[in-house]
Amino acid sequence: MIEEIIRGDEEDRPANAIRSFVIHYASESTIERIGRKFLIDPNVLPEFHVRSIGNGMAINWERAEGFFTPLFRRSPLVSPEIFSASLNELFFVGDGDCLNEFGHYYIALYIAGMITRYFPHIWIKEMRINSPAAVLIDELVEHSIDRVPLLAASALERAIYIYD
Known part of the structure; x- marks a missing residue:
């Protein structure tokens, strides 16, 4: 699951955002392999929180004020390649798979x-x-x-x- 929550200030302008990646129902080795594919720019590392949840993990990225201003030429987060079967179902492309x-x-x-x-x-x-x-x-x-x-x-x- 990937979810983003954007909160506004008193004037309804975007103030902060939290993007969550939840990966569940996988073995420990699978979670570890998927986790290694997330690449994070060192400048934004304090904005990320990773925790284990049951048979999975959650990665939360909390961007504070000014998160809409482009600080980087590229995204500070690179996630593994995914494809969706439906709006609520996402699948990560595994090691060795080269087709989307x-x-x-x-x-x-x-x-x-x-x-x-x-x-x-x-x-x-x-x-x-x-x-x-x-x-x-x-x-x-x-x-x-x-x-x-x-x-x-x-x-x-x-x-x-x-x-x-």
Whole structure:
């Protein structure tokens, strides 16, 4: 979970912000590997608080007054790469994984397209009996219709878009 709370002053101007990263339901070694991927600029280290919670950890970044003024040319925090399955569900990309969610859809759709195009005699038989492979490809296509346009826009514009 990633959450940000921005508090305002008496005139409703942003006064401070707290960004929280909560990672849960993971083994101790997984938490340690994920924790090592968070890179923090030494100048802002006092603003960070890390603590263990159950089977996970929480990282809180509390920015004080003036947090909207750009103090750095780049972000003082670099977090591990993530992708979202929904607004409430985020997944960290693990060690050795080099594809993001868009890449996984691209490869899966490519493979499905090759099967249906170059082996139609096999594909038609699979569709007629409603085999697990046919159901899987149908599900892939249904999910792709919802996700891929937003993922493609995100990749092209180098921005993160999330459906509300």
